[in-house]
Amino acid sequence: MTQSISITLKVNDKEYKREVEPRLLLSDFLRHELGLTGTHVGCEHGVCGACTILVDEESARSCLMFAVQADGHNIMTVEGLTKDKDNLHPLQHAFWEAHGLQCGYCTPGILMTMIPFLKQNPDPTEDEIRHALSGNLCRCTGYQHIVDAVKLASEKMK
Template sequence: MTSPTVPLRLFVNGDRHEIQVEPRKTLADALREDCGLTGTHLGCEHGVCGACTILVDGKPARACLMFAVQCEGMSIRTVEGLAPDDETLHPLQQAFWDNHGLQCGFCTPGFLMLAAGVLEENPEPTEEELVEALSSNLCRCTGYQNILKATQCAAEAMRE
């Protein structure tokens, strides 16, 4: 027996996606499976690691903790929508590259989206504010210092 599905309209990275989902399907799974946007990674699927962080109406959110149906009509931004085009990196992406803010890359999309949300809300965060904000996501490889440095450099570049 298959579960009933409901029609859903999502606005992801400026594009409209009309999909059919089971009411219990997470937003992370809908983005990956139904919208073809696999940059939203699934790590713990409990909201702890932050690998699935996206922006919902401009605010960082854990896509594994939200049902897709909760986002009807909302603006969703994933890592695929961060760069302005296929040829240009977003200042955060460039700063992560330049400052070695990534190693294995698994947590990187979540950190990029978290940092984007933080910097869009507060373009001039203190180091303490950034440490506090970025501490909500987990990274097993970098030791966080380069992620912090990259975010600080991106904040400066975005202000200029």
């Protein structure tokens, strides 16, 4: 018989209670159970970074966690950055302004990686930004505009 476990967690400040099978990945839980499709799924083995979310304010790959492990934890996805599309988070706005995305597939993962990074490094150098981005693959931009956008965001968010 399939095991089913009850979990209660916060996602973007909203509390959810669900029954899950232990093998359900957190990435699939967010997308399929909660309908939060902003978290993108790329490689599903922890290499591409597209599914990066915040677990208790620290970045993590949601494809490398089971939903049951998020029980009692505080999750933030890209949908949590702003509730109003006309009023973007300063980091999102900087990506728009500096053309930090093309197809946009990698963008949510990059944004969620950069949120804690900029908190810990409010005035990063280009080298530090590139190092912080090393766990997120982008196949369109060549990264230059992403680096520019993060730099711009750091200036706006001061």
